[in-house]
Amino acid sequence: MAAGGVRQGFFTAGHVAVLVAFSVLLAFPFYWMLITTFKGTSDLYDITNNPFIFNAPPTLEHLRLLFGETMYLRWVGNTALAGALVVAITLLLALPAAYALARLTGQWGQRLGIAIFLTYLVPPTLLFIPLSRVIALLGLQDTIWSVVVVYPSFTIPFSTWLLMGFFKSIPRELEDAAMVDGLTRFGAFVKLVIPISVSGILTVVIFAFTLVTQEFVYALTFIAPEAHQMVGVGVPTFLVRGDVYYWGSLMAACLITSLPIALVYNLFLDRFIAGFTVGAVK
Amino acid sequence: MAVVETRGLTKVFKQGQLGAVNNVDLVTHEGEFLVFLGPSGSGKTTLLRMIAGLEQPTAGEILIGGAVVNHLTPRERRIAMVFQSYALYPHLSVYNNIAFPLKAQKIKKELHRKKVEWASSLLGIGGLLDRKPRELSGGERQRVALARAIVREPTVFLLDEPLSNLDAKLRASAREELEQFHKRIGTTTIYVTHDQVEAMAMGDRIVVLHQGYVRQIGTPKEVYDDPADTFVATFLGSPPMNLLESGEVIVGFRPEHFLPAERLPEGSRVPLRFRVTYLEFLGAERILYGSLAGSRFEEKEVLSRLPAAVSAAFQVGSVYDFGVASENLRFFDRQSEKRTQPKAIVW
Amino acid sequence: MNPAEQRAERRGGASAAPTGGEKPRARGPGGRWLGAAMFLPAILYVVAIIGIPFLLAFLYAVGDVRVGSVGYHFVGLQNFKSVLQSPAFRRSLTNSVIFTVGSQALVIVGAFTLALALRDKFRGRGVVRFLVMLPWVAPVSLGAIGWKWILDSLYSVINWVLVAMHLFRPFDAPQWLGRPTLAMLSVILVHTWHVLPFSTVILLAGLTAIPRDIPEAAAVDGAGFWRTLVHITIPMMRPILNVALLFGIIFTFTDMTVVYILTRGGPYDTTQVVPSLAFFTGILGGDLAEGAAISLFLVPILVVVAYLMLRVAHRAEVT
Numbered sequence: 001m002a003a004g005g006v007r008q009g010f011f012t013a014g015h016v017a018v019l020v021a022f023s024v025l026l027a028f029p030f031y032w033m034l035i036t037t038f039k040g041t042s043d044l045y046d047i048t049n050n051p052f053i054f055n056a057p058p059t060l061e062h063l064r065l066l067f068g069e070t071m072y073l074r075w076v077g078n079t080a081l082a083g084a085l086v087v088a089i090t091l092l093l094a095l096p097a098a099y100a101l102a103r104l105t106g107q108w109g110q111r112l113g114i115a116i117f118l119t120y121l122v123p124p125t126l127l128f129i130p131l132s133r134v135i136a137l138l139g140l141q142d143t144i145w146s147v148v149v150v151y152p153s154f155t156i157p158f159s160t161w162l163l164m165g166f167f168k169s170i171p172r173e174l175e176d177a178a179m180v181d182g183l184t185r186f187g188a189f190v191k192l193v194i195p196i197s198v199s200g201i202l203t204v205v206i207f208a209f210t211l212v213t214q215e216f217v218y219a220l221t222f223i224a225p226e227a228h229q230m231v232g233v234g235v236p237t238f239l240v241r242g243d244v245y246y247w248g249s250l251m252a253a254c255l256i257t258s259l260p261i262a263l264v265y266n267l268f269l270d271r272f273i274a275g276f277t278v279g280a281v282k
Numbered sequence: 283m284a285v286v287e288t289r290g291l292t293k294v295f296k297q298g299q300l301g302a303v304n305n306v307d308l309v310t311h312e313g314e315f316l317v318f319l320g321p322s323g324s325g326k327t328t329l330l331r332m333i334a335g336l337e338q339p340t341a342g343e344i345l346i347g348g349a350v351v352n353h354l355t356p357r358e359r360r361i362a363m364v365f366q367s368y369a370l371y372p373h374l375s376v377y378n379n380i381a382f383p384l385k386a387q388k389i390k391k392e393l394h395r396k397k398v399e400w401a402s403s404l405l406g407i408g409g410l411l412d413r414k415p416r417e418l419s420g421g422e423r424q425r426v427a428l429a430r431a432i433v434r435e436p437t438v439f440l441l442d443e444p445l446s447n448l449d450a451k452l453r454a455s456a457r458e459e460l461e462q463f464h465k466r467i468g469t470t471t472i473y474v475t476h477d478q479v480e481a482m483a484m485g486d487r488i489v490v491l492h493q494g495y496v497r498q499i500g501t502p503k504e505v506y507d508d509p510a511d512t513f514v515a516t517f518l519g520s521p522p523m524n525l526l527e528s529g530e531v532i533v534g535f536r537p538e539h540f541l542p543a544e545r546l547p548e549g550s551r552v553p554l555r556f557r558v559t560y561l562e563f564l565g566a567e568r569i570l571y572g573s574l575a576g577s578r579f580e581e582k583e584v585l586s587r588l589p590a591a592v593s594a595a596f597q598v599g600s601v602y603d604f605g606v607a608s609e610n611l612r613f614f615d616r617q618s619e620k621r622t623q624p625k626a627i628v629w
Numbered sequence: 630m631n632p633a634e635q636r637a638e639r640r641g642g643a644s645a646a647p648t649g650g651e652k653p654r655a656r657g658p659g660g661r662w663l664g665a666a667m668f669l670p671a672i673l674y675v676v677a678i679i680g681i682p683f684l685l686a687f688l689y690a691v692g693d694v695r696v697g698s699v700g701y702h703f704v705g706l707q708n709f710k711s712v713l714q715s716p717a718f719r720r721s722l723t724n725s726v727i728f729t730v731g732s733q734a735l736v737i738v739g740a741f742t743l744a745l746a747l748r749d750k751f752r753g754r755g756v757v758r759f760l761v762m763l764p765w766v767a768p769v770s771l772g773a774i775g776w777k778w779i780l781d782s783l784y785s786v787i788n789w790v791l792v793a794m795h796l797f798r799p800f801d802a803p804q805w806l807g808r809p810t811l812a813m814l815s816v817i818l819v820h821t822w823h824v825l826p827f828s829t830v831i832l833l834a835g836l837t838a839i840p841r842d843i844p845e846a847a848a849v850d851g852a853g854f855w856r857t858l859v860h861i862t863i864p865m866m867r868p869i870l871n872v873a874l875l876f877g878i879i880f881t882f883t884d885m886t887v888v889y890i891l892t893r894g895g896p897y898d899t900t901q902v903v904p905s906l907a908f909f910t911g912i913l914g915g916d917l918a919e920g921a922a923i924s925l926f927l928v929p930i931l932v933v934v935a936y937l938m939l940r941v942a943h944r945a946e947v948t
Contacts (some may be wrong), residue, residue, distance in 0.1 A: 008936065011832040018746040022739075026822065030767070032786065044784070047799070051786045097671035104664030112668065119675050119936055122683065123883035125904035126927050127921045130685035131678075133694075141703040153678035156671050185663055209825055215769045216886045221912055232768040236890055247778050254775050258767030266759050266767045273834055280749035336845055357851035369846035373864045382860075386851035430850070 030258065036251035037062055044248060061250030066239075071226050072253055075234035078144055082230065083092040083212040085148045090208050092153045092199070097156075097187050098163030103172070113164060120157040124217040132221050146222035149229065152217065155208040162207070162272070166200030167193065210261055231257055285470040286310045286333060286438055291342035293328050301340070302328045304494040310438075310472065315464050317485035318474045321517070324473045325494035327442055332361050334440050347437055357386070362431035363440040366447060368423045370415040371429075376402075377411040380430045387434065400561050404466070405409065409598065420448045421456050428463060431495040439471040446478065457484065478518050483527075508612075512619040521569060523612070524584045528592060528627045532614040537569070537587035539610035543603040545592060552611070552629065556604040558585065558596050566590055575601045577629045667787045689921035708922040717898055718923060721906040724813065728888075729881045730903055731817040732824065736877055737870070739821070740828035745831070745858075748836050763824035773890035774819030776819045780805035780891075809899035812892050816900050824880060828873045836862070856861045875934050882930050902928060 036044065042055035049055045067074050101109050130140075131150060139262075140146040170193060178188040194201070219230040226238050235253045239246050287309045294301040294507045297535050303325040310316050317329060318326035331337040333344055335356035343350050364385075371379050380398045388594040389397075402408045405425040415423060424444055444460070445453050461484055475481055481488050482502040490497045490505060490513070498510035509515035509523075515534055516522040531548055543553060559569040573579070586604065596602065608624075615622045646850065690709065712718050713898040743761065747754065764772055779786055788802035797803070805815045839862065847857045863870075885904035888894060896900035901909075903926055911920015 002906060015746055022743050022746070023757055023760045026764050026826065029772060029779060029822075030763055032779055033775050034888045047749065047783060047789075050793075051784075051789050093671040093674055096667035100664040100667035104667070107917075111661060112672070114939070116672070116675070119679050121879055121931055121935055121938075122679050123879070123904070123927065123931070125883050125885050125907060126686060126924045126931075127679065127682040129907065129917055129924060130689060132684040133689075134682060134685070135799070150678055153675055156675050160671060186667075208765065216768070216770045216889075217908075220889075221908075232770045236770050236774045247781075247784075250774060251778060254771040256762065258771055261768075262759065262763055266755075266762060269758070269762070269830075273830065325922070334849060336848070346885060356849040357853075363849045365842040365846060367840060367842055369840070369842040371843065371846075371865075373867075382847075382852070383850035385860075386847070386853075386856055434851075616635065 001040075003014055031163070031253060032132065033251040033255040033258075036247060037255055039248065041248060062246075062252050065246065066249040066252050066256075070239060070249065071229075072231070072239075072249075074227060075229055075231040076257070077124065078228060079213055079231045082151070083145050083209045084149050085154055086151045086212050087205050087208050089152045090159050091146070091205070093154050094159040094163055094204070095148050095194065095201070096189070098160045099193065101160065102164045102167035102174070104185075111162070116157045116160050120154060120161075124215075128217055128221045134221050140226050141222060144223075144228055147212075147215070147219055150218050150222070151212055155211050158211065159204045162204050163197075163200065165274075166203075168196050170196060199271060203268045206264055206268045207272060208267055212246060213257075213261055285312055285347060286472065287345040287348075288329075289343045289345070291329070291330060291332060291344060292340050293325075293337060294340045301325075301494050301568050303332065305340075305342070306491075306494075306496050307590070308489060308496065308499060310470055311487070313468045313470055314486040315461075315471045315473060315484060317481040317488045318472065318491060319476070319478060319481040319485075319488050319517075320491035321476055323493070324476075324491040326489075326491050328494075329491070330442055330472060330474050333438075335359050339446050345563070360436050361438045361440055362434060362436035364424075364427045364442065364444050366443045368415075368427040368444070368447075369408075369541050370426055371425060372415050373543075374414075375411065376415070376418070376426050379426055380411075380433050383430060383434045385487055398429075401429040404432065404473055405463070407430045411575050412614065415603050421459070424448075424456055425459070427462075432467065432469075436469065439469050441471065441473045443474055443476070445475070458547050460484065463574050478520070480520070490517065492517075508621070512614050515614070521585050521587065526579045526584075527615075527616060528578065530616050531622065531627060532616055533623050533627055534612045534614065534618070535606045537585040538589075539606050540584065540586040540593065540604060541588070541606075542594065546605050547607055550608040551605045551607060553603065553605040554629065556584075556602050557601045558598055559561075559583075561596060561598065568592075570596060574629070578582055579629070637824050645750070646901070650897055669682050686925055688914055689919055690925050694917045694921075695915055698845070705917075708918050709925075712919060712922045717901070718903075718906065718926075720898060721901045721903050721923075722926070724900060724903040725882055725904075727813065728820070728900075729878055731813075732821045732881050733874060733877050735817070735821045736824050736828050737874060739825050740832050740873065743829045743871075744832040744836050749832055760762045761829065762826045764822050769823050769886050772823055773819055774816075776822070777806070777891055780815055782807055806892050807896055809896055812896060812900045816888055816891055820881060820884065820889060823887065824877055827880075828877055831873040831876070832866070832869060835866045835873075838869075839865055868941055872938070875938045875941070879931065879934055883927055 027180070035052075038058040038060070039054065040059045041061065043049055043054065043056040094240050097116075123165060135141050135146045135150070138149075139153070140149060175185070175188040175192060178192050179185060183191060213232060215230070216232050219233040220237075223229050223233070226234065229238070229245075231253075233255070235250065239250045291303060291306040292301050293303040306325075306329060318329060320326045328337060330399050332339050333346075334352070335354060336356075339352065344352055346359055346361070352353055356363075371382065374382065377398055380401055384394050384397060398411070399408065402411060405428055407422060407425045407429060410418065410422060410426070415426070416466050418426065427444070443458075448456055457480065473484065476538050485502055487499060487501055488505050489499045490510075492513045498505050498514045500508070501511075506518050509518065512532060512534070516525065519536055521537050523536050524540065525534045540554075540556075543551075554577065555575040556570075556572050557575040558570050558572040562569040562571075567590060568588045570588065571583060572586070573581070573583060577623055582603060611624065612624050613624050614620060678784045688701075691703060691705060693704050747758065747761075778784070782804055785802070785805060787805070788797070791797045792799050797842055803811055805811050843861060843865070844857055847861050852861070883904055885902065885908055888900055888902055888905045889908070892900045894905050903923060907924035910923060911917050914920070
């Protein structure tokens with residue numbers, strides 16, 4: 001954007017400084033998790049040691065502990081399963097809803113779209129108390145099903161909104177042509193619109209899944225036993241024995257869980273922004 | 283004095299690829315309306331942007347008012363630019379849009395009102411000063427963009443296809459307004475367009491560009507009647523010039539010069555037999571499609587353009603005596619595609 | 630090429646008429662019913678999971694419900710009164726405001742700066758974006774626990790650096806999570822750290838929506854970097870700044886995770902915010918009625934924010 005020679009130089013220097021500062025500030029904790037994961041216990045808990053270097057040789061002890069003696073893998077499995085189920089439910093309900101909003105409703109469509117959007121603003125910290133009772137009454141307390149039932153309440157609005165954006169960018173003429181060729185409206189939806197939108201749907205899948213992994217309040221409230229817990233609650237809660245934090249394993253768990261999610265998320269971020277901006281422009 | 287001058291101006295975006303602008307030399311005449319004409323990708327916009335200071339040249343020099351300005355920012359070049367979308371500031375009123383350059387140049391606040399009123403009355407938008415851009419029509423927006431450009435009294439106006447966003451009906455009146463504006467103001471103007479009709483109508487001179495190279499610079503008459511190469515010959519004029527290859531030479535003649543024998547002017551001519559294959563009636567004229575029967579060029583389609591004054595009827599499939607006056611033939615070298623001396627050829 | 634094609638080429642391809650925008654379309658066969666049928670399951674599900682507990686929250690708050698209680702007694706506004714009178718609640722409300730205002734101020738300024746820096750393409754932008762998105766993408770509880778280690782009372786790496794720089798004596802370095810003011814500061818900073826990438830993405834979308842020739846026109850008109858930023862870019866971003874701010878306020882005011890993980894509300898309730906207080910009272914403490922009453926105090930904020938958002942959305946549509 002900077003035009004002309006003289007200005008450009010100044011802008012770049014400040015530009016670089018800003019980028020470096022933010023990158024360091026935002027990514028540092030993860031770097032720190034990485035270092036802590038491999039630091040020997042005696043090295044870790046010695047105040048006099050320089051924490052930035054390995055004063056004792058690096059160790060795999062914390063990783064061994066994490067994978068061998070904790071339920072970490074169990075939590076990851078629970079979360080993955082819950083995520084898959086929630087995503088399935090979400091797609092089942094959000095795909096038709098988003099299509100209906102994008103195509104089949106006029107004035108109504110606008111209003112309903114906004115209504116769906118507003119439900120997203122009702123926070124878990126308002127609903128969790130009565131919900132805990134409802135979950136208990138339904139007998140889903142302490143099981144993975146409690147979150148599988150509840151999570152769609154926020155993944156559906158979010159996904160519907162995002163899918164609406166993707167569907168709106170498909171020209172109407174395509175479905176019209178299909179209907180002229182003999183498909184019903186619903187048939188056109190299933191056989192034409194969905195296949196075309198695969199990349200958009202994949203984006204929604206990824207983002208809905210990350211919403212599941214990031215959730216904390218409901219999982220904390222509904223699930224108590226260690227074996228059934230999600231990874232986001234299990235790690236900060238159960239890698240602590242009494243008052244003692246097993247920092248090495250804790251940091252390892254944080255890092256190992258966060259990185260894959262971050263990598264996948266970043267791959268789809270551009271698509272997400274595209275869908276997000278289309279959805280926002282009515 | 284030359285207002286804008288470029289010497290060997292070149293812009294390469296990607297190493298090893300053909301440049302967007304290649305070695306362009308041009309000199310504007312003071313007060314003229316100079317048009318950069320070419321298809322998309324010809325480099326005309328890049329050239330304009332380099333003159334404005336929005337792109338840095340890879341090589342060559344740009345001079346404004348006799349001084350080299352390569353290192354100067356757009357603001358320091360005392361140019362004004364009107365963008366294709368007009369780029370009006372949507373959150374500012376018309377008044378503040380026009381006043382913006384004055385504020386940016388730190389001109390005293392007391393002078394703002396006078397200058398804005400002067401610029402807006404010049405363009406007849408004095409009554410719109412309180413409106414926002416979104417409340418204006420396309421033509422009104424163009425006038426605001428011009429007012430904003432002129433309020434700084436620049437030495438050069440640069441316009442980047444300002445008419446292409448307007449619908450056809452509006453375009454004609456907006457074009458006329460631009461021409462009037464230029465007559466009134468008299469500032470040297472460089473105008474970019476891909477529309478050859480616009481270029482011919484508005485330009486004092488036209489710079490024809492193709493793939494980053496200047497093909498010809500001349501008045502509308504010069505580029506139309508004496509094209510420097512086959513690109514210029516076919517780009518200007520609709521339908522384009524008929525071109526036929528013969529040995530080392532390409533011979534061309536415009537459809538409006540390819541007439542029934544009895545309509546040809548006195549003087550030397552080339553008689554040709556024309557078999558009509560298709561007719562288009564366009565009201566003020568007719569376009570005949572066909573081929574030169576019994577000639578070497580029988581396979582090639584040639585067009586004839588007949589004004590309504592020629593009322594004779596033509597049947598599809600029949601052959602008629604047509605011809606071209608020798609002075610209307612143009613010859614181009616087959617290899618270089620550039621204009622050459624007339625040659626005798628076998629028809 | 631056949632003569633017709635030759636002809637078309639000759640005439641120099643008249644520019645295709647631009648396809649008109651969406652015309653109001655008559656609904657296809659079965660349109661109205663189909664639309665409702667496709668839409669209904671989703672909205673019913675969401676309304677059920679959200680609406681029913683929402684109503685229940687009110688019922689609990691005006692009732693006398695504890696975990697394990699069987700009956701229901703209506704007690705009117707008693708719970709609300711006792712909540713409003715409790716010093717713990719008042720303190721948590723103040724804390725919530727400080728927490729929200731503090732972090733949002735930092736987020737808006739930080740996210741805007743970062744969005745500006747990320748707007749134009751440059752080599753390595755992908756890498757920077759990856760690094761910068763990490764706090765938002767990683768589950769917030771894990772990021773918070775990472776910070777808990779970084780801010781640990783004994784082993785904080787920040788303190789080590791401060792001591793090494795001789796700004797503090799060993800064992801005298803700041804207790805980030807142990808002292809009231811520092812704890813609040815830490816909680817604000819960690820939450821800011823978490824939300825900043827999200828707001829950056831929103832603002833970046835807004836920035837890239839500004840057509841390229843507007844800043845160019847400003848440059849030609851003589852505006853430098855700061856003038857363009859203050860007089861052109863920021864005013865044009867107003868709607869999206871509002872959206873980012875409103876989202877941020879909601880997420881921050883209703884969030885309990887950062888506080889829960891870092892300080893559990895301590896030391897001595899100095900970082901307790903309204904949602905975390907509701908959690909401790911209602912879930913851990915078992916007093917569902919009082920917990921519900923506390924969490925209902927979030928509603929006024931949500932209503933105000935929702936209203937403002939709708940206003941902004943409406944205005945954004947008009948431009």
